[in-house]
Amino acid sequence: MTAQIIDGNQIAASIRAETAEEVRKLKARGVNPGLAVVLVGDNPASQVYVRNKGKACEEIGIFSETIHLPATASEAEVLELVGRLNNDPKFHGILVQLPLPKQIDETKVLFAMSPDKDVDGFHPVNVGKLLIGEPVFMPCTPAGVQQMLVRSGNSPEGKHVVVCGRSNIVGKPVAAILMQKRPGANATVTICHTGTRNMTEITRQADILIAAAGSPAFIKADMVKAGVVVIDVGVNRVDDPTRKSGFRLAGDVDFDAVKEKAAAISPVPGGVGPMTITMLMANTVKAAKMHSGLA
Numbered sequence: 001m002t003a004q005i006i007d008g009n010q011i012a013a014s015i016r017a018e019t020a021e022e023v024r025k026l027k028a029r030g031v032n033p034g035l036a037v038v039l040v041g042d043n044p045a046s047q048v049y050v051r052n053k054g055k056a057c058e059e060i061g062i063f064s065e066t067i068h069l070p071a072t073a074s075e076a077e078v079l080e081l082v083g084r085l086n087n088d089p090k091f092h093g094i095l096v097q098l099p100l101p102k103q104i105d106e107t108k109v110l111f112a113m114s115p116d117k118d119v120d121g122f123h124p125v126n127v128g129k130l131l132i133g134e135p136v137f138m139p140c141t142p143a144g145v146q147q148m149l150v151r152s153g154n155s156p157e158g159k160h161v162v163v164c165g166r167s168n169i170v171g172k173p174v175a176a177i178l179m180q181k182r183p184g185a186n187a188t189v190t191i192c193h194t195g196t197r198n199m200t201e202i203t204r205q206a207d208i209l210i211a212a213a214g215s216p217a218f219i220k221a222d223m224v225k226a227g228v229v230v231i232d233v234g235v236n237r238v239d240d241p242t243r244k245s246g247f248r249l250a251g252d253v254d255f256d257a258v259k260e261k262a263a264a265i266s267p268v269p270g271g272v273g274p275m276t277i278t279m280l281m282a283n284t285v286k287a288a289k290m291h292s293g294l295a
């Protein structure tokens with residue numbers, strides 16, 4: 001079988017064009033959408049992601065500022081910054097890139113953010129609203145996964161979706177989104193994690209498999225059934241001496257083997273990554289509309 005490649009860059013480009021149009025309309029009404037991105041420390045992957053977010057804002061016409069604090073920043077400093085951004089009307093959205101250095105309690109920082117500027121959807125109020133089916137800001141990676149499925153013609157409605165991974169950023173919220181009784185969702189969802197005993201037995205039942213385990217090539221061909229649709233959320237850096245950088249990006253799926261069995265599969269890079277950034281743009285526009293009474 002030759003699998004359909006679910007091209008994140010292409011789907012992202014069409015959503016970004018729609019979002020840019022929204023930005024033009026907002027600007028015509030005197031609203032200039034703004035996003036504050038907080039980066040603490042020097043995690044090289046985070047630096048790339050944050051840079052990509054800034055570039056996307058520029059491309060779409062969203063005002064953005066990245067505030068970079070040193071790796072030694074204290075929790076109090078980060079909380080103080082978040083408090084300041086909460087009260088700064090230039091910014092409709094705030095994002096604190098994760099992970100944070102270990103001296104800083106992530107939960108405290110996320111709780112400190114104003115829920116109506118929380119364009120990542122990580123504040124407990126937004127997590128709760130998502131779970132009860134009243135989403136305000138859907139977390140960007142899970143929302144991107146849903147758009148990839150729907151826009152590639154692989155709607156999750158009525159399907160058995162198996163999610164590998166139970167993180168607060170991906171596994172839990174993607175399950176919450178896809179189980180809702182709504183168009184583009186309405187799936188039967190199973191979550192597997194490190195405590196799951198018979199994982200292969202479960203993943204083989206998946207009509208749609210979402211790999212968010214955080215481990216390179218974790219999903220092997222024998223773990224999926226023929227005709228499965230696979231979304232690979234993994235972005236692992238694996239050593240590769242043939243590259244100038246010394247590494248390459250690998251997903252959580254053994255792509256070359258699994259693509260021979262799958263009906264459709266998303267690549268890494270060029271899959272979920274660009275979609276995460278795109279949904280952030282969409283959430284920022286939504287925040288700007290909400291703040292100005294236009295939504």
Ligand code: L34
Nearest residue numbers: 048049052096097098120140235269270271273274276
């Ligand atoms: N607060 N922290 C917060 N919000 C998020 O939504 C994230 N995430 C995850 C990590 N921490 C976060 C991201 O931004 C993962 N993530 C992310 C964002 C962008 C890309 C990957 C992950 C991305 O641009 N990926 C490109 C390749 C980039 C590269 O060359 O390294 C891709 O094509 O997959």
